[in-house]
Amino acid sequence: MAKYLLIVDYNGGDVDTPMDEWTPQDIAAHMDYYGALRQELLDSGELVDQQALTGPEHAKVVTSDGVAAPVVTDGPFAESKELLAGYQLVDVDSEARAIEIAAKISCVPGPGGVPQRQPITVRRVMDAADFELLTSEV
Amino acid sequence: MKDPVEDLLRELAPQVLGALARRFGDFCAAEDATQEALLAAATHWDGIPDNPRGWLIQTGSRKLLDQLRADQARRRREVLAVEPPPVVYERDDTLTVLFLCCHPALTEASAIALTLRAVGGLSTGEIARAFLVPEATMGQRISRAKQKVRSLDAPFRMPERPEWASRLRSVLHVLYLIFNEGYAGGGGELVRVDLSAEAIRLARMLRALLPDDGEVAGLLALMLLTDARRPARVDAAGDLVPLAEQDRRRWLRPLIVEGTAVLDAAFRAGAVGPFQLQAAIAALHDRAASTQDTDWPQILALYGLLERMTANPVVALNRAVAAAMVDGPAEGLRLLAALDGRLPGSHRLDAVRGHLYELAGDAAAAAGHYRAAASATASIPERRYLTMRAARLNAGGNVVPGS
Numbered sequence: 001m002a003k004y005l006l007i008v009d010y011n012g013g014d015v016d017t018p019m020d021e022w023t024p025q026d027i028a029a030h031m032d033y034y035g036a037l038r039q040e041l042l043d044s045g046e047l048v049d050q051q052a053l054t055g056p057e058h059a060k061v062v063t064s065d066g067v068a069a070p071v072v073t074d075g076p077f078a079e080s081k082e083l084l085a086g087y088q089l090v091d092v093d094s095e096a097r098a099i100e101i102a103a104k105i106s107c108v109p110g111p112g113g114v115p116q117r118q119p120i121t122v123r124r125v126m127d128a129a130d131f132e133l134l135t136s137e138v
Numbered sequence: 139m140k141d142p143v144e145d146l147l148r149e150l151a152p153q154v155l156g157a158l159a160r161r162f163g164d165f166c167a168a169e170d171a172t173q174e175a176l177l178a179a180a181t182h183w184d185g186i187p188d189n190p191r192g193w194l195i196q197t198g199s200r201k202l203l204d205q206l207r208a209d210q211a212r213r214r215r216e217v218l219a220v221e222p223p224p225v226v227y228e229r230d231d232t233l234t235v236l237f238l239c240c241h242p243a244l245t246e247a248s249a250i251a252l253t254l255r256a257v258g259g260l261s262t263g264e265i266a267r268a269f270l271v272p273e274a275t276m277g278q279r280i281s282r283a284k285q286k287v288r289s290l291d292a293p294f295r296m297p298e299r300p301e302w303a304s305r306l307r308s309v310l311h312v313l314y315l316i317f318n319e320g321y322a323g324g325g326g327e328l329v330r331v332d333l334s335a336e337a338i339r340l341a342r343m344l345r346a347l348l349p350d351d352g353e354v355a356g357l358l359a360l361m362l363l364t365d366a367r368r369p370a371r372v373d374a375a376g377d378l379v380p381l382a383e384q385d386r387r388r389w390l391r392p393l394i395v396e397g398t399a400v401l402d403a404a405f406r407a408g409a410v411g412p413f414q415l416q417a418a419i420a421a422l423h424d425r426a427a428s429t430q431d432t433d434w435p436q437i438l439a440l441y442g443l444l445e446r447m448t449a450n451p452v453v454a455l456n457r458a459v460a461a462a463m464v465d466g467p468a469e470g471l472r473l474l475a476a477l478d479g480r481l482p483g484s485h486r487l488d489a490v491r492g493h494l495y496e497l498a499g500d501a502a503a504a505a506g507h508y509r510a511a512a513s514a515t516a517s518i519p520e521r522r523y524l525t526m527r528a529a530r531l532n533a534g535g536n537v538v539p540g541s
Contacts, residue, residue, distance in 0.1 A: 020509045020528035027529055028375065031522050035376070052521070055513030058483070 003048060003125040004098035006088045006105060010056070010081045013118035015110040022111050029109050037104055041090060046101070052086035059083065089125070098122050143183060146190060147176050149343075151259030154194040156231020159294040162202055165238060166284040169256055171198040171205070176259060232257065233347050234296050236340075239283075240309040243290055248283035249312045250319075255280055258336055268333050269319070309344070310357050310413065313337050317361050321368070322517070334365055345400075355404035356414030362397030363420035366390040378523040382429040394424045415444045434463040451480040455490055467498035485514035489524060496531065505531040 019027060041047035057075045064070035077083065088105070092098050102122050107115035151172060158168035175198035179190070187193045239253040254260045254268075266276035297305050320333025341358040348354050370384035379385075401417045419440050426432035441457035444450075454477055462470025471494050474487065481487050492507035505528040512524035 018509070019525050020505060020512070021532050022529055023533055024526050024529050027522070027526055028377075032375070052516075052518060054516055058514055 001091050001093060002095070002098075002127065003089060003091050004095070005123045005125055006090060006098065006102050007084060007121040007123065008086045008105065008118065009121070010083055010085050011119055012110070013106065013116040014114070015116050015118075017111060026109070026111050026113070029113060033108050034105075041088070041101065046090045046092050046097075048089040048091050050086070050088045053084060056080045056083045095122075095124070098124075143180070143186060146186060147179055147194075148259035148339075150191050150194055151176060152232040152235040152257045153191060153230055154198055155256055156235045156294075157195045158198045158202060159235070160231060161199070162206075163294065165294055166288050167202055167205060168198070169284060171201040173255070173261070174198070174201045230347070231294075232343065234294065236309055236344065237297055237305050238287060238294070240305075240312040241287065241290060242305070242308045244283055244286055246312070246315060248279060248286065249308070250316055251276060251279045252283040252287070253312055253340070254316065254336065257340060260336070306348075306351070306353070310353060313341050313344070314357060314360075314413075316340070317364075321364065334361070334368070337361060338365065350407060352404045352407040352409055353411040353413050355400050355407070356411055356417050359397045359401035359404060359417035360413055360420055362393045362400065363417055363424050366393035366397065366424055372519075376519065377526070378519050381423065386427065389424065394421075397421065397424070412444060412448050415440050415447070419444075429463075432463070434460055438464050451477055452486070455481070455486060459490060459493070462494050462497060467494045470494045471498070483514070485511040485520070485524075488514065492524070492527065496527075501531040501534075504528075 019030075022030075038047065038050060041050075056077060059075040059077065061073040061075075061077075062070050063073075088101070090098060090101055092101070099122060102120040106118050106120045108118060110116040154175060155165075155168055155172040158171055159165045162168055172194075175194045178197050179194060236253065236257050239256050240249045244252065251265055251269075254265045255262065260268075262277050262280060263273050265280075266273040269276065314337075317334050317337035320335070320337060338358070338361050341354070341361055345351075345354050345358050366389050367381070367384060369390065370386065370388040371379055373379050397417065398421055401414065401421055404414050404417075419437050422433050422437050422440075438457065438460040441453060441460050445453045445457055454473070458470045458473035458477075461473055471491065474491055474494070477487055488507045488511035492504045492511060495501075495504035495507060508524045508528035508531070512521045512528065515521050515524065
């Protein structure tokens with residue numbers, strides 16, 4: 001088993017229209033699709049965690065040298081499409097399965113029920129085995 | 139909770155903890171021993187013994203003594219040669235435990251977790267699932283809360299009389315937060331303990347201990363009158379349904395009847411406090427057959443009293459909604475202007491502005507505020523509701539019923 005982080009950002013794939021300009025039916029279908037997928041992953045025991053974040057205009061960037069007061073920058077930020085919108089953390093048998101789940105997230109229905117083809121980034125989470133490899137070489 | 143043994147164990151939990159803490163003087167160790175005794179009872183009991191409370195106190199005492207002996211052996215001191223004395227405890231220490239768990243020196247999150255475990259008799263795992271955090275996180279939170287209680291070095295006894303009013307306010311506030319977490323958190327998660335039901339159970343218990351306190355009764359009434367609307371609050375698709383659009387036939391009449399009776403008794407008791415006022419507002423909503431039928435002038439007056447009493451911006455927000463219902467949306471929007479900057483990070487101001495612009499017929503402004511509110515909330519059902527609302531208006535859709 002290995003954990004993978006499946007990252008959703010603000011790149012809507014084939015869809016550029018903000019969600020509040022979709023029809024209510026399309027929004028419901030979109031949300032229900034996510035809900036059903038979440039339930040499927042809960043039932044299979046593969047879903048570790050899933051979160052959606054508040055919008056990037058509420059984000060803050062903090063830098064500090066550990067001495068002076070931290071510098072806090074408020075959004076909005078220029079490259080907001082690349083910011084994290086939400087994620088699923090899954091615990092799966094193989095990378096192939098992680099990709100399979102990412103594909104299901106990517107084809108979430110957009111306006112008119114057309115799959116959005118939203119880009120999902122798949123990142124494996126480091127686990128104890130990674131550190132064993134490192135230390136065995138020392 | 140349908141299991142009578144479990145019900146009994148949870149009711150006895152704070153009494154056992156109180157007895158052990160009083161006897162051994164160590165609240166933290168007593169709390170651990172109580173959980174172990176509850177677990178032992180849940181595994182070993184075949185039916186309910188003759189004196190379940192005595193059984194639990196005896197078992198907890200043994201666990202505590204074992205622990206003390208182990209500690210002392212480790213320190214190479216003489217083993218304490220004490221057998222647990224026969225158990226005869228008349229006193230109910232539940233209230234003392236509750237005061238300690240809701241100590242104002244604890245953060246809200248700590249007090250909530252500790253109260254649910256020590257007074258509610260819930261396990262760390264159950265509490266963690268209720269708040270959707272990992273068990274290790276909740277374990278740490280409870281452990282820190284217990285360390286804090288220990289550092290207070292407060293003897294295990296009731297606070298002095300002059301402290302009662304302020305300490306009781308902390309207790310009521312913690313129970314109120316537990317209720318809200320259950321209510322706002324919504325259902326859907328079968329594994330979640332029903333926090334609203336747990337808060338109501340604890341408020342009933344508190345009322346039995348302090349039957350003459352108007353605010354204790356007010357809080358219980360508020361919970362009952364709010365919980366009565368729960369079946370109508372979410373539709374079949376899982377979407378939130380605002381009060382104005384709820385199917386009022388689905389409200390739970392027995393809870394409304396009980397809540398109203400509790401509230402009436404509280405009002406007869408004298409001094410009126412914030413929980414009684416909130417309960418009175420909830421009762422006015424529960425009594426009305428529809429939004430149009432609602433006694434908005436009375437609700438507006440009650441919010442006015444409440445705002446003077448609490449200076450809480452959320453109360454001011456609700457007063458603006460009531461003002462809009464009495465004097466029109468423009469008046470509501472005018473009152474909201476005074477709240478800019480007083481609710482930082484909250485999506486509620488935008489959500490209410492959206493609602494009032496919708497009532498005023500300004501679909502574009504309403505949709506903009508709904509969209510802003512959707513982006514600011516971390517609750518998925520609320521985000522869904524607010525996005526839907528914006529989408530309906532953008533699609534040239536309806537204005538809310540009742541306008």
